[in-house]
Amino acid sequence: MANLELQVSDPLELLRFYVGYWEACIEDASAPFCVCALLASQLPVLPEEVGLEVRAHFRSLSEWLTAVLERGARHGQLQLMSTPHAEAEAFMATVHGAMLSARAYGDPKIFGVVTGSLLERLASRFPCDETRDRDGCSHDRDEKR
Numbered sequence: 001m002a003n004l005e006l007q008v009s010d011p012l013e014l015l016r017f018y019v020g021y022w023e024a025c026i027e028d029a030s031a032p033f034c035v036c037a038l039l040a041s042q043l044p045v046l047p048e049e050v051g052l053e054v055r056a057h058f059r060s061l062s063e064w065l066t067a068v069l070e071r072g073a074r075h076g077q078l079q080l081m082s083t084p085h086a087e088a089e090a091f092m093a094t095v096h097g098a099m100l101s102a103r104a105y106g107d108p109k110i111f112g113v114v115t116g117s118l119l120e121r122l123a124s125r126f127p128c129d130e131t132r133d134r135d136g137c138s139h140d141r142d143e144k145r
Contacts, residue, residue, distance in 0.1 A: 015122065067084075
C-alpha cells in the first residue's frame with residue numbers, strides 16, 4: 001500500500017488499483033487471494049500469534065482505506081454515505097466477499113461486478129446541498145455532532 005501511494009495520488013485511482021490487484025488474482029484461478037481474509041474465517045482455531053497478525057493486517061488495511069476515503073471526500077473526489085471509517089470497513093468487506101463469491105461461483109467476472117458497483121457508487125457526484133458537509137457525508141439536519 002505504501003508503494004502504491006508513492007505511484008498514485010488520486011484517491012479513486014488508489015482504490016481502483018487496489019481492487020485491480022485482487023481482480024488479477026481472481027482472474028488467474030491458480031493465484032491465491034487475500035490470505036488474511038481466509039485466515040480471518042478460521043480465527044477461533046488458529047494459534048494466537050497468527051490471529052494477532054491477521055487482526056493487525058485488518059487494522060492496517062482499514063486505516064489505509066479510511067485515510068484514502070477521507071482524502072477523496074475532502075477533495076470532492078469520492079462520495080461517502082457514512083463516515084470514512086465505516087465506508088472503509090464496508091469497502092474491505094465487499095472486496096473480501098467478492099473474492100469468495102467469484103471463487104464459489106467459479107466465475108471471476110463476479111468480482112468485477114461486485115467491486116465495480118462499489119467503485120461507481122464512491123465516484124458518483126451528487127449536487128451539494130445543506131445536508132452534506134465537508135467530509136462528503138450526508139447528515140440529517142437534526143443530527144447532533
